[in-house]
Amino acid sequence: MTSYIEDITFLNEKAIKFGNEEVEAILVPELGSNLISLKFKRKDVEVLRTPDSLEDYRKVPILFGMPILFPPNRIEDGQFTYKHTVYKYPINEKEKSNHIHGFLHDKPWQVVKKEVEGDQIFIKTEFSSNVFPYLRSCFPQDLIVTMSLFLMGETLDIHLEITNKGIEPFPWGAGYHTVFNFPFGPESKLEDCKIALPINKQWKLNDRSLPTGEIQETANALEIQNGFSMDGRLFDDLFGYESDLKNECTLTDQKAGVQVVYHGDQHFKFWVLFNQEGFVCPEPYTWVTNAPNLDLPAELTGLRELSAGETVQLNTKLVMKEI
Template sequence: MKPVTPDTEFSLSFENQRVVVSPWGGSLRRYFFIDESGQEIDIVWGYSGGSGKRGGQGDVLIPFPGRIGDGRYSFDGQRFQLECNDKEGPNAIHGFVRSLPWQVQDAHANQVTFEIRLDAETYAGRGYPFSLAVRVMYDLGASGLACAFTVKNEGQQAAPVGVGFHPYFTVGTSVIDEAEAQIPGAASVEFNERLIPTGKILSVTGTPWDYRRYRKIGRQRFNHCYVQLERDAQGMATASLRHPASGRVIEMTMDQAFSAVVVYTGDAIADAPRAALAIEPMTCTSDAFNHPDWGLKQLVPGETFSGRYTVRHWVIS
């Protein structure tokens, strides 16, 4: 197989759906449904080719999603310093794997699996002296798109691990203001001006940020990490985006591995602010390396952690 580059892509198809993914970063780049005229309609606001990405579109966020203030954290009695790579401040953001080539483990017409390994020797100098084997599978079928992950600690010591995904969704509006959202979080993490958690969890009840029932997005500037997710009898949490005028609905369902969901209106994307809504399933909050009670996994050697989210789309006639 040819070397993986930022331009390497795989197209998955199933009936009237098509998905484009890449082993560069293990990323989700496009998701379309095909209407009766044969036109491809965007579900995911994405990009093609390595130079087209904006605002973290479709990124896989491992071994930590969100920001870690000043890149500093303590684990198992030791202090570590991550490299600070956040354009908006002196923080570490979104882990390492989103800008690395992954291996293609298995590929079919409607399914592909990517794998990558982080080794302690390589990442010790970047503040993460732990060894992980990571697998992400994309599966397109009758129920929509499923994305499943597995992380295994292949090192000799316990490892802090968080997992997140960064897809943006569109229901066909030029700006997301015209759409309505439903977010299952009963509370959100309070951030400071650097978007680092203050340590407080705030109830959304009675506030403009309570979206547990559909509400218009309007001019709300979302960059919120929702927690205390409401779940159905099967333990699943669901976030939705819809456009009443067109009848389009997008629904993301997250299993119990995901304890938080970040919602972002993309206001800081210079050439396309508010073009889509990021709904980011995360197994822990931002800065969870410094708040381990907020969903951080501490995997012992040989331990495996897995989870799954799904996306489906339909049109209400």
């Protein structure tokens, strides 16, 4: 199998195109290390929603590719306090007075390594908070985040490592705003497609899209776990799952003959499901929306602490299949 890496320009930015006989992808380090394109070549379909132009991308950047969220989703009034340290983010969802999506997805990352070794492609990028001193006003700790991509055949492994480079511990939560073209095929209809999620708990949200703290059994949990059609249904919902469920989301377009399986490791205890016409975002999170501001145990919210010098690795995987 012939594997390759090329330096290209995409959306007027330096980008990396890489692939093999089965898959081709584009990573844009300057745009938050966003995996902006993922094509399943065997079926000639774009798996991820990719912008046609820079103008399209600028309208809503978060709705293309696979933006990295740190912290994920919303922070009430843009701030929280943890161990006497205040973390204050800009209010960028003004109508709800929230901060949303964090600060990693729109900053330039550095390319650390890119290589082809046999049939495997390896690319590594890095974000260092020291490069952006102004971020101390919202995140006063020093951190380094690295993203490692491994492509082999039809499988893309993605490892995200978060390292505390400071002297104080900090709370952390991460996720992905993964935007899938769905249906995958141009001739497919949504009524013929199914999505399955490993969920059985639903968090009730208030009118600011923040958790109230009430957790209930998911309606139609078995239907969602086994796969259901989103035709005529709109979601912007927050779910959790029990550890006995296999943590993977499956998207199936029978007419196009394509299935994508989206795996998350044990750190991703929550999924947000969001969709609009033409795309769906199953978003794996390590903590629940607004976790630091919830008066609930950390084992429920997913809030974790990273000590000085400590590193945590989060693993996800995208597998493309012909069906």
